Amino acid sequence: MRHRPLGRTGLTVSELGFGCASWWGKPAFEERQALGLVHRAIDLGVTFFDTGASYSAGEAEPRLGRALKGRDASRLVIATKAGTYHAGGGRIARDVSPAAVVASAERSLKNLGLDALGLLQLHGPAAAELTDELLRALEDLKARGLVRALGVNSFDPALIERVVALPEFDVVMVDYNVLRPEREPLIARAAAAGKGVLAGMALAMGHTRPLLSRLKGPQDLWYAARALARHRGELARGRGFGFLHRQPGISGSQAALAYVLANPDVSCAVFGATRLAHLEENAAASGLTLPQPLMAQIRAAQARLT
Template identity: 45%
Template sequence: MTLPLPRQRRTLGRTGLQVSPIGLGCSGFWGHRRFAEGAAGRVLATALEQGVNLLDTGHNYSGFNAEPRLGRLLAPLLATCPREQLVISSKGGTLTGQAGLGGTEQRDFSPAAITASCEASLRNLRLEYLDIYQLHGIGEHQITDELLGTLQRLRERGLFRHLGINTHSRGTLDWLAANPTVFDVVLLDYNLLQQDRAAHVAQLHEAGMGVLAGTVLAQGHLLPYRPRLPALSDAWYLARAWLKPSSRRLMRSASKMRRAVASIASQAPAQTAFAYVLQHPGIAAGIVGTTRTESLLQILATDPCLLDAADRARLVAVFGDGRGSPSV
């Protein structure tokens, strides 16, 4: 079995990996034990059938259930599909299965903890190696020579091929810009409410790093509110939106941008949000997480070219009027 090719692949910086412009985030309610595994499998199968080859997860995601679930779902596929057709990324360093009420998570980037986490990820995912191993939410002052030496030994053991960071911190991004050869990949938050991330994206891309965009839909705050029968997943994502400080910041700045996105007729709002991000030449892929195959199919049908210069300028102007959400 081989995966169907999408209309294009993009090169992920110096890694040389060829990734689909939209990757599937195997996290959130998708990985939660309360979400049926069969339904999660249908979302994954739909993504793969549409040519998605980039799968992103994390050791602590979904109460530590996302990795084992993804491993179980991938096992029959990898029995017949060449492993090199997939780009699988996971993360380590976070000890809690979800953020607390204050939005904080306990982290441990000690060599022993990172080694144990990386080895556990491979067991959970039933893989011999990860294409990308990311440090989850590490601060610039936590990047030590001891940690980097440990990561190099893990790479030499063949546990992962490329090293990355997943961060929402401007300080960490500044550190990466000053030290662009230490890590190969960065997954950062970039969306219409955080357009000021564009400068970091360009700087890191030009230095050879592969740049992935997360929170492209600003944790759902860019989408119009639609009346419908609530699902358990809706309640889970709503609770996250209210409890996480980063999500509340996006929520407060979203109303005018949400109206501007909805007014663009060339595509659906979710597609417009992805088109904006994918038009940045430094972005290799945007990551989407969902429990609905219809939502996934809509986003996978995004055509960045349909967001014309005039509409893009309008979205930039809405952010520039001072009501955007400056990235921290």
């Protein structure tokens, strides 16, 4: 597994990160398997793990905490998010007030069993919520040694643009994958400003393959329902990328990850997986170079995106 610097934080992360979210964190997904995936990821050299206070209806963080029990977490960068929380009944609520963000970070430390968070990110804040008071509260968490780096996770390019100009933030997490080449200028500006850049949804949620061909287990039904409810645009964009999965010597997921990692401004491509074979296949994408004709084919398919 190769590693990259996380912007100017002084932290180094594996170039592939494991997302502890969605189906991975749900009680319906067997605990033994979920923990086994984290342990295998560590064995494969993954040092960056991404979760959030509201992920998997609040179940993902404590589950990651259980996975880390007895492991040497000092070599790992554990990232979580604040600003959203599970409000019961599957409802996610927002509270980006300074008091709520600080309380969330303190709860996250307990859930994860850590003395310090590697990275605390605000989860989809609005520009108006980035008040001086909030920025001071975040810096105070850093000064208290509870957080090593601060970031913002947002899929709103205008918001990320604003964050890039704020010196208090070290990292941005954007939706960057083979279906989102339009993020590249923004990523370049973030990196030029010294921010660590995390690519969330690095596999485009699997939407480069037809939905029906992916339905094999309960997790696939869950991801399909989420896609139909919230990501129809990504599903449509993915239709022109089936060729990724018909290449010799490289799987479609490896090609998708290698595409993200071909961008030197990306510190880490974060993917989710609930199958061990997927995790192992993805980890093997570290260090792969996309053949030039395949990159040209990707660029041609991207040019056809509306």
